[in-house]
Amino acid sequence: MSEALDIPGWKHVYSGKVRDLYAPADGDETRMLVVASDRVSAFDHVLAPGIPGKGALLTALSLWWFEQLAGGDGGQPIANHLTGERVPDEVAGRSMIVRSLQMLPVECVVRGYLTGSGWLEYQDSGTVCGIPLPEGLQDGDRLPEPIYTPAYKAPLGEHDENISFEKTVELVGTERAAQLRDLSLAIYRRAAATAEAHGLILADTKFEFGIDAAVEGEDGILRLADEVLTSDSSRYWDAEAWRTGTTPKDRMASFDKQIVRDWLAANWDKQGTPPALPAEIVDRTVARYRELIGKLTA
Structure with missing residues (x-):
């Protein structure tokens, strides 16, 4: 479905319909790197071709909403899975480091x-x-x-x-x-x-x-x-x-x-x-x- 990326410090462990998961190479089980691809799915099928830039656009939108729901909109904070760490340069703009849940x-x-x-x-x-x-x-x-x-x-x-x-x-x-x-x-x-x-x-x-x-x-x-x-x-x-x-x-x-x-x-x-x-x-x-x-x- 996808070709694993070579990301220093991380190893590919799983690919879903549109996102790829990487675990720390040092065996740390508390964190994951989630990389959003440009793949698009509908009716439970992954389609071709992908949507160029989609991974970055959807990551940006998710991060914006996570910030709003964490209290940025003045409401009661909703706990989310983000760790706040800087993502690797290789997948900057389309990835998040998250807690393992x-x-x-x-x-x-x-x-x-x-x-x-x-x-x-x-x-x-x-x-x-x-x-x-x-x-x-x-x-x-x-x-x-x-x-x-x-x-x-x-x-x-x-x-x-x-x-x-x-x-x-x-x-x-x-x-x-x-x-x-x-x-x-x-x-x-x-x-x-x-x-x-x-x-x-x-x-x-x-x-x-x-x-x-x-x-x-x-x-x-x-x-x-x-x-x-x-x-x-x-x-x-x-x-x-x-x-x-x-x-x-x-x-x-x-x-x-x-x-x-x-x-x-x-x-x-x-x-x-x-x-x-x-x-x-x-x-x-x-x-x-x-x-x-x-x-x-x-």
């Missing part, structure tokens, strides 16, 4: 708007991930309240699976499951308010958390990990377009990889190897990624 097998998805797979389910059953919603909603509508719809994070090569809250209790225990739900909803509301202040809608997003056992306390500390509120893990829409748009496509002018999803859905039956992305789709995607960072950080 026991990652929880739950993707904490929060939806504030009806779209994507949720819209498809709603048309059939009036629910999203089994949660009943009011009648008469349309694609792109704001939900009465954000909803928490967790997923089981499947191993590489397998499909993530939507699960009930009760299933998360089975996976991580009652107290931890409630903590994941409540914290995810709180972070979403906080981030959505920030996005709104910059003319953006945060339609939905997903978070991942891990347990830091290298701290005092029997259960360790829960830390926000992986990427956070990026164009890959979230749907961002233009707020003015949503307000004035007359069709779902007009309303959901996106600043994320929806461009890739839409093209792939129209040109692939989800069987076999996905087709190569056209240059136009690649260029439009990276342009929207850059525009999002500009709007948020202006």
Whole structure:
């Protein structure tokens, strides 16, 4: 999937769909180097070609959000996995040195708007991930309240699976499951308010958390990990377009990889190897990624 880089002091240990992990060569098990590649995935497949500069753009966005959630926005600090160390020059701008965590097998998805797979389910059953919603909603509508719809994070090569809250209790225990739900909803509301202040809608997003056992306390500390509120893990829409748009496509002018999803859905039956992305789709995607960072950080 990726070619390991030669980074002095670090050894390659794992590659996910879009990120590569390196461990300290000296055997230190408390830290990891996370390197964001330019790979892009959709529908649980890694696509070709990659999006030039994507790794750096998404790292910059994650770091900005981690800073906001750590109290930079004036809110209650949310613990994260960053160590604050300087990254190696070989991967500067697209990597983070993070604490080694026991990652929880739950993707904490929060939806504030009806779209994507949720819209498809709603048309059939009036629910999203089994949660009943009011009648008469349309694609792109704001939900009465954000909803928490967790997923089981499947191993590489397998499909993530939507699960009930009760299933998360089975996976991580009652107290931890409630903590994941409540914290995810709180972070979403906080981030959505920030996005709104910059003319953006945060339609939905997903978070991942891990347990830091290298701290005092029997259960360790829960830390926000992986990427956070990026164009890959979230749907961002233009707020003015949503307000004035007359069709779902007009309303959901996106600043994320929806461009890739839409093209792939129209040109692939989800069987076999996905087709190569056209240059136009690649260029439009990276342009929207850059525009999002500009709007948020202006």
